[in-house]
Amino acid sequence: MQNTVQVICASEKDRTLLRGIFANIGADAVFAADMNDALAVFEKARPAAVFFADGEEPPAEVQLREFRRVAPFLPIVPLLKRRDAHRAVGLMKAGAFDCVQAPWTEEAMRPVYRKALRLGGTAVELDSMALRSRRRSVALAAALFFAFAGFAGGFYYGFKRFSPRATQPHSFRLPYAHPTGIVIRESSVLISDWYSQGLYEHDIKNFGIRRVTSLPEDTPVAMAASPDSLWLAEADGTLQRRLLDARYTPVSKTSRFSPTPDSVCYDGLYFWTADSRTGSVTKRMPGDALTELKTYKYPGGKLGALTCDNRFLWAADPGWRALVKMSLDDPEKVLSRTDLKGYASKTLKITAVAAKDGKVWFAGEDGGHGVAFFENEPK
Amino acid sequence: MSPNKADSLIPAAARTAADLTPAWGRFTAITPQDAEFLSHFELAAGKTLLLDFELGATAFADVRARVCRALRDPDGYYNYELQFLDPAQRGLLKNALEKLPRD
Numbered sequence: 001m002q003n004t005v006q007v008i009c010a011s012e013k014d015r016t017l018l019r020g021i022f023a024n025i026g027a028d029a030v031f032a033a034d035m036n037d038a039l040a041v042f043e044k045a046r047p048a049a050v051f052f053a054d055g056e057e058p059p060a061e062v063q064l065r066e067f068r069r070v071a072p073f074l075p076i077v078p079l080l081k082r083r084d085a086h087r088a089v090g091l092m093k094a095g096a097f098d099c100v101q102a103p104w105t106e107e108a109m110r111p112v113y114r115k116a117l118r119l120g121g122t123a124v125e126l127d128s129m130a131l132r133s134r135r136r137s138v139a140l141a142a143a144l145f146f147a148f149a150g151f152a153g154g155f156y157y158g159f160k161r162f163s164p165r166a167t168q169p170h171s172f173r174l175p176y177a178h179p180t181g182i183v184i185r186e187s188s189v190l191i192s193d194w195y196s197q198g199l200y201e202h203d204i205k206n207f208g209i210r211r212v213t214s215l216p217e218d219t220p221v222a223m224a225a226s227p228d229s230l231w232l233a234e235a236d237g238t239l240q241r242r243l244l245d246a247r248y249t250p251v252s253k254t255s256r257f258s259p260t261p262d263s264v265c266y267d268g269l270y271f272w273t274a275d276s277r278t279g280s281v282t283k284r285m286p287g288d289a290l291t292e293l294k295t296y297k298y299p300g301g302k303l304g305a306l307t308c309d310n311r312f313l314w315a316a317d318p319g320w321r322a323l324v325k326m327s328l329d330d331p332e333k334v335l336s337r338t339d340l341k342g343y344a345s346k347t348l349k350i351t352a353v354a355a356k357d358g359k360v361w362f363a364g365e366d367g368g369h370g371v372a373f374f375e376n377e378p379k
Numbered sequence: 380m381s382p383n384k385a386d387s388l389i390p391a392a393a394r395t396a397a398d399l400t401p402a403w404g405r406f407t408a409i410t411p412q413d414a415e416f417l418s419h420f421e422l423a424a425g426k427t428l429l430l431d432f433e434l435g436a437t438a439f440a441d442v443r444a445r446v447c448r449a450l451r452d453p454d455g456y457y458n459y460e461l462q463f464l465d466p467a468q469r470g471l472l473k474n475a476l477e478k479l480p481r482d
Contacts (some may be wrong), residue, residue, distance in 0.1 A: 085392035085401035086431070092390035092405070093433075098419065099403070111419040111455030118454060269455055285451075329453050 003117065004028045004045070008038050008052035008063070009079075017104060018051075018079075025110045026310055035063050042070055049075040049097070049116040054087075064095045075116035079104055110268070171342075172207035174370030176200065179363040180262075181223025182372065183230070184356040191352070191363055191372065192220035192232065199223075199248065207372070213248055222352065224264040224271070224307075226286070233264045233273070239290055252288040263306035263352070265313075267328055272313065274298070274306040281306060281313070281331050296331040300324040305362075307353040314360055316350040318343065323360060323378065338378040391416065391432035406432070407458070411473035414444065416459040424449050427464065437475040442468050 007022065007029045009015050015031055022029035030047065032038040035058060038050065050067055054060045060078050067076050075097035080088060088099035098112050178195035188210060189202045197220070199213040215232075218240065222233035229251070230242045237256035242248040259280065261273035270293070271284040279298040284290040298306075301319025308314065312335065313326040321343035325336045342348055342362060348371070350364035361374040389409070393416070394401035404418025422428065423446065430442040448460040463469050 083400045085394070085403045088403040089390045089392045089431070092403070108419075114454040115419070115456055269451075269453070 002048045004030060004047045005113070005116075006030050006032060006038050006041065006047040006050045008032045008035060008050065008056075010034060010056050011053070014053055014104075021104060021106050021109050022113075024106050025113055027113055035066060039066065039070060046071065046074070049077060049113070051077045051079055051100070053081070054078045054091075054099075055081045060091055060096075061094050064091065068095045077112055077116060170375070171371060171373035172202075174200075174207075174363070174372055175209070177365060177368060177370045178351075179365070179370045179372070180221050180351055181232070181264075182352040182354045182361055182363040183223055183225045184354050184359075184361055185225075189361065189372065190223070190225075190230075191370075192223045193370070194219050194221055194235070202372075215248075221260070221262050222264045222273075224266050226266045226271075231264055231266070231271075233261050235260070237261070239264065239273070241288060254288070254290050257282075257290075257292075263303075265306065265308040265354075267308040267313075268310040270328075272306065272308055274303060274315075276303045276305065279303045283331075299326065299332045299334050300337065304350045305353045305364075307355055307360075309355040312355075314353055314355050316340065316353050316362060316364075318350070323375065325378065336378060340375065342373055342375075388417070389432055389434070391430050393418070393420075393422070393428045393430050395422070395426050395428060404459075409434075409472075409476070411469045411476060412463060413447075414461045414463070416461050417456055418459065419456050421457060422446050422449065422459060428461065430461075434472070434475040435479045437471075437478070439468075439471070439475075442472070 003026060005027050007018055009018060010033055019029065030041065032041060052063055064076055067074060077098055077100060078091050078096050079100045081102050083101040091099055097116055100108050100112050176193045176196050178193050179191050180194045181192040183190040187204050189204050191200050193200065197215050197218060200209055201211040203210055218232065219235040220232045221235050224231045230244055230248055232240045232242065234240060237258060237260040239254045240250055241252045242250050257273065259275040259278050262276050263274040265272050271286055271290050272281060273284060274281045280295050281298055282295045283293045285293055300315060300317045302317060304316040304318045306313060306315045313328060313331055315324045317324045320337055321340060322337040323340050324334055327333050327335055345366055348364060348366045350362050352363040354361045358377045359374045360377055363372045388405035388407055390403065390405050392401050392403050402418055402420035402422065404416050406414050407417050408415040426446050428444050428446060430444055431440045443464040444461040445464055446459050447462050450458045452458060
């Protein structure tokens with residue numbers, strides 16, 4: 001999905017605010033000072049949506065008319081400088097896709113941005129049935145050829161890799177042996193360990209320990225972070241919400257979930273829990289109770305550990321020995337599977353995954369000691 | 380699930396009796412008895428709304444409707460099932476809907 005949006009705003013102060021908001025919601029925002037600048041950009045590249053600040057020159061109605069004339073199907077979103085429903089409805093009648101109310105925040109912007117990017121158009125087909133049928137034959141022949149070539153090549157290559165050494169270029173050995181959850185922060189990595197009942201904060205560059213927080217009354221089996229909280233899944237099936245302060249002060253606790261989740265993550269809108277034993281993945285409403293919305297069957301080989309970002313679900317799969325990418329909208333659909341080099345070690349058991357800034361991090365046990373490593377996100 | 384052709388649907392302003400800052404959204408379906416309303420604002424189920432919108436040449440103001448059900452879609456938009464409460468307003472809606480051109 002293209003994520004480039006055009007943002008038109010004359011005020012430098014507003015631009016700074018909007019630049020931060022769009023970066024945080026994952027948008028690639030291209031800024032223009034006024035409508036004429038934006039229309040000049042339109043001649044070279046077409047963004048997925050246009051956001052413009054209301055109350056500037058020319059008036060919003062004129063901007064809507066001009067953008068609709070140049071790009072009739074492009075979602076156009078005025079950013080209102082105050083929450084005025086009748087102004088919003090008037091602009092929507094004039095062709096706006098929706099309006100974002102003041103104050104401009106990530107929470108207000110995210111749904112409108114996501115909906116604008118998913119705006120569907122008319123399905124267009126160029127192929128006739130006959131052409132498609134011919135293409136199928138050619139594709140089948142090509143597939144057979146590549147299957148044979150792949151088998152022969154794989155047979156030879158398999159011998160060379162019969163006893164591969166586990167090579168993990170970005171791997172760190174942990175001073176504890178039973179990691180269960182991993183959360184990536186700006187400059188540190190937080191890992192929970194069930195056996196020592198602690199949270200370990202490591203420096204992200206050299207993995208030196210910065211801080212250890214003991215949890216003598218808890219046995220963490222999974223961990224996730226939302227913007228203002230840390231969530232710990234307990235061995236008894238409950239999920240505990242804690243503040244992100246120095247002591248990770250407990251705030252609330254859910255009822256016991258069954259089956260007991262051993263993976264948990266937050267995609268920016270919803271919480272997800274997973275149980276590797278049953279291969280079930282559950283979508284939950286945000287909130288202290290984490291009410292269940294729907295449970296899905298994991299579509300891969302065997303679920304090892306699950307995480308998510310605001311675009312995808314990611315699973316470490318020891319059955320396929322791969323990193324599996326799934327859609328947030330339809331978790332029963334595999335979008336891609338990528339062989340995971342770490343699984344070259346036959347004793348590796350990945351117990352926690354986290355995805356951030358184009359990297360997927362793993363924590364687990366390997367030969368009696370804990371390890372953490374990362375891979376670049378597959379394309 | 381929200382239809383992603385939301386820019387061609389009827390826009391409406393919605394407010395609760397005690398709410399001084401109204402919300403807005405679009406009708407994805409409307410009958411004289413009930414409607415489906417798509418909005419990025421969160422409204423509590425069970426609340427009574429006052430709706431302002433236009434149907435063809437008829438402008439409606441303060442149409443009373445109850446939020447019967449709310450479902451959030453993957454984009455973060457809310458799909459509300461609304462039930463129109465006032466029999467007189469239902470009659471006016473029926474008249475306006477009958478006057479709309481059909482596909």
